[in-house]
Amino acid sequence: MSIDRTLAIAIRIVSQILRDRRSIGLIFVAPIMVMSLVGFSFADQRLVLDRVAPALIATFALFFTFMLTGVSFLRERSQGTLERLLTTPVGRADILVGYLLGFLVFAAIQSLVVLLYTIVALQIDYQGSFAEMVVVLLVLTVAAVNLGIFVSTFARNEFQVVQFIPVILAPQIFLSGVILPVAQLPAYFQAVSNVLPLTYAVSGLKAIMLEGRGLSGAAGDIAVLTSFAVALLALAALTVRRT
């Protein structure tokens, strides 16, 4: 693996996105808009908002990151730039880690916007520290970036990658404890929820924000989320040559 090539890819992605001012604006505006809507919806039910905030923060972080990465990586493929990159001596690991780092900058900003806006503007009551929440969210963001890259290798155009949103995200929203606690789901759905990254992000954030158990209380969830991130990166490495 070449650190120079990896960094060059990451810097190139950051430079590209920075030059797209509308996208930069939307990276901030979209999560604020969505979380504002959430805030207004729960205006008269502050206690409910406090209870669902960890799940909503994790869900929107996953959603925005998956979208950003999936569409951006697909564009690399549809414009032929990924294929051209593959005609150079650059290795798969360089490419994937480079993309991960590049996308992660903006995905992490977007996830932090969701978190900060929820805490500061919506003024939810929570336990634990901001840093502990950031740890869980960053690990989720890394997993979501890798998920976006992996899934986009199966799409041939933007329309197809958008179709993956319900396929990939809907089961996570319904089965990861966002709407109903996992323990209240039928046994077969509980089994499915065990293989969904969002389950562990929601559980980890709840452990920190609602139960005040800190990072040690969320350690198991963070470990599983990290495993998801690594496994998804490995899967993306297997499929990255699909052009």
Next chain:
Amino acid sequence: MSAEAPPFEARDIAFSYGSLQVLNGLSLSVTRGEIFGVLGANGAGKTTLMRLLMGLLKPSSGQALVFGEPASPKQSTRVGYMPQLSALYTELSVQQNVDFFARMYGMSDRGERREAVGRALEWVALSERRGDSLLKLSGGMRQRVSLAIALVHRPPLLVLDEPTVGLDPELRASFWGRFRSAAAAGDTIVISSHTMDDAAHCERLAFIQEGRVIALGSPTELRSAVGTPDASLEDAFLHFVRHGGTR
């Protein structure tokens, strides 16, 4: 790798996209220092051959050899590739695009890269536009950026897929002059095209149809096969297409 190995050799290559057979027993060999043209109608298999040459595809049977070894991205430091799609980062500047690929080719030293990028941009007559975003450039100019990327690491083999599309006649003539200079210096250039104007500039040509070579030779040899004294290359191409091609 053999010192005598041809820069590119296709040995009885077959390739299909699913049930669509694109190449069907294609064989040819390109010698060092020549400008070799691969000509055929749209869908004849030219781009597929180029992608096999770059190791982006694997033949279902037969062999694609680059400098005597199976074609793969490992040899990419010795091969410069210009794809049919310009495949550029449109948000970035001309310089940033070429510099990025120079880095991908292993030029980690900034000074070395600056020199290489400057030389490549001069080659394609874009030095004055180096700071411009690609969004401000015409299609022809983007083609030139794409060509600059292909040659920034000074490869001995250039693989150019429809390189002159979108270029004005003056620039096209200039490019062909430069291609000839590069070939005279020992570089090998493989060009795919569907225009007879490009074909006339090549030292040797392979006409391909339905994934097979139907004729192989110099433009003069191919024209003479038609049997009429003033036959053009277009006449020669149509002659081989209609008669199945045996040369």
